[in-house]
Amino acid sequence: MHYRKREVVQVRAEVAYDCDVLVIGGGIVGLSTAYAITRSAPGTRVTVLEKEQGPARHQTGRNSGVIHSGIYYRPGSLKARYAVKGAAEMVKFCAEYGIAHAVTGKLIVATEQAELPRLHALVQRGRENGIPVRELGPAQIMEYEPEVRGLAAIHVGTTGICDFVGVARQLAEASGADIRYGARVVHVDRRPELGVAVRTADGDIVRARVLVNCAGLHCDEVARLTGDEPGMRIVPFRGEYFTLARPELVKGLVYPVPDPAFPFLGVHLTRGIDGGVHIGPNAVPALAREGYGWGVVRPRELGATLAWPGSWRIARRHWRYGAGELRRSVSRAAFADAVRRLLPAVEDGDLVPSAAGVRAQAVLRDGTLVDDFLIKEGPRTVHVLNAPSPAATASLPIGREVARRALAALGGV
Template sequence: MVAYDCDVLVIGGGIVGLSTAYAITRAAPGTQVVVLEKERGPAFHQTGRNSGVIHSGIYYRPGSYKARFAVQGAAEMVKFCAEYGIAHEVTGKLIVATEHTELPRLHALVQRGRRNGIPVRELGPRQIAEFEPRVRGLAAIHVGTTGVVDFGTVAGRLAELAEDAGASVRYGAEVRRIGRRGPVVAVRTADGTVLRARALVNCAGLHSDRVARLAGVDPGIRIIPFRGEFYELVPGRTHLVRGLVYPVPDPAFPFLGVHLTRGIDGQVHIGPNAVPALAREGYHRRTIRPADLATTLGYPGSWRLARHHWRYGLGEFHRSLSKRAFTAAVRRLLPEVTPEDLIPAPSGVRAQAVLPDGTLADDFHFARSPRMVHVLNAPSPAATASLPIGREVARRVLAELH
């Protein structure tokens, strides 16, 4: 008879992994769950390094995982925070067109938002000023269900709730090997510990494709890291922005453009600028990890992506290297801003899944293998949607158990 250490191993202590553990304990009480996180605490990477926006779901293709989970997740996130006393605010946001060529795209967003069941209000220049007196634009839409929160705090609370229900969250436990023999999934961590489980969930974020390959699965995608570079308004200029202000995004790219975000702490974050990172955890320009860089450069999809979008990429690099160019992008929305108003803020890294043909994966992507579930693409709005995503992954892994 096999001696199992637990029923389900979850790899990754970000908000999706912890939400999955929480969901399993609620859906199947008594199921033994162990979460393995290589860092010394939860939410060290994507979860804890973003602008903290509770997204409404307006951008996403109707019927997609992103659209369904974001709309549902935003409402659930607000309810969760209220129930557990986590600071949050439903601020609403403006999406502002500053050029005539953006007006058709803005109108398309109105239609998409309404198809996704999101309350959307169309605004003219005078109405923009009622919400954001210092912002200038030709037209805008107001999305009332958008908010702000510290997702790191949410992740910490999910870890506590999962542990209260009997799960074990182990930090400093980097997974080095994964094997499966019959009904047993075995994992070895960096310190030599071996754990045997009946099923495994891969929520490793920036390393999800690597973990899949450790498990003997071809993920069919490669994670290409993009560094998101932020600035903050200096303390004496935070009055320039009341809430959340976004440009009209280009639908050809998964990035939303440089936007203005007053966080739950009252600081105004501006960004991100998106450039390829030279390491999967490359939060600084000088951070280079040869193995990560070789993986990116050796992947045909990276070169095809660069060939398809080199003009867009040059603009991002220019704004990365030139504070004045970055400021010029901000001034499209907020004309009063000067380079002296901006101070560097911590960067984040987005785990972007890229297909071999250079296509950017547009939706959350799940894969399965016997007794395993892999979450292979979960960028923004994954934090917003973490509660319904966790339930979906829990449903899938519990089906593997039975």
């Protein structure tokens, strides 16, 4: 026994680490984590591996660019805490580094009587989360948005818009980390007594003391590569967007009252930093982790989704909702009908197809859609397993939390 202990110590002394913390994933959460580590523990060597040729190519760069207020989220949840704090920090970060942004406020509009109780519940939730909310009647809605119609609405003053890709680039630069693009991870060898060795598709080996998994659409696969069972699977949902050919119809941000039974906000209208108005998204099953269109099918990934029991339980539980989303996916007229609930003046021809996004939705075995951020730890590993919207808004506080856990793991080895 004594000999074995000496042998382990000797092996440890001979390990040459390329970095202290290795982050897999160059989206906004991974880059924010790298930024937080180097800010809170100067001198810590951080490497980020990103399989694409640049940062923020997936969820970060394929959304509506909204800085969310946090009004939708259960008081006390990580989403609520991080979104409220993160929105203020994101505005400050953008201002500090000259990144395009604006605090615009937004309307959440009820168009049917059945939505009024849910709208009033949002007012209460907003107040519990410390968010300024103003209740509006039909005439007041038109003061903000002359072309929008509804029975009642609330105005949320802290919502904004920004260039999240620009934020990700700035985080990468300011972190001082070694950012390696085009580095797809294919193998992970974790040894609790030694560290973590990662091999990329081009054969490079990176050795680290601690690994942080911020792989987004592939986070469950990376967790399993390390030997950790995440207890969930990513089920990808594609969100399809249109651009409004007559942007003058919309002044700012307009949202429907969300259905609390489903974790999507519904088709909304967003005037972006570029001045265009984006409409969407709907939510349909994607046939690949990066399935940005119906023509993108990856049999292995689709098979993994279908093999997960939770996928079938979602389908049984939400088939009516899903059928409506599918109909809007294949029919522009049906999509336009959904938009006209908020914006009666829109015509089918006003909708110009735009880039789609894919949401990495964590699903438990029993079909539960994970509704909050989910971060788990293993030996020498920290896994971010669910970070959907408002992750971009909340990326700075999320990054600090993940960094705290990574540095704690680093201090324990």
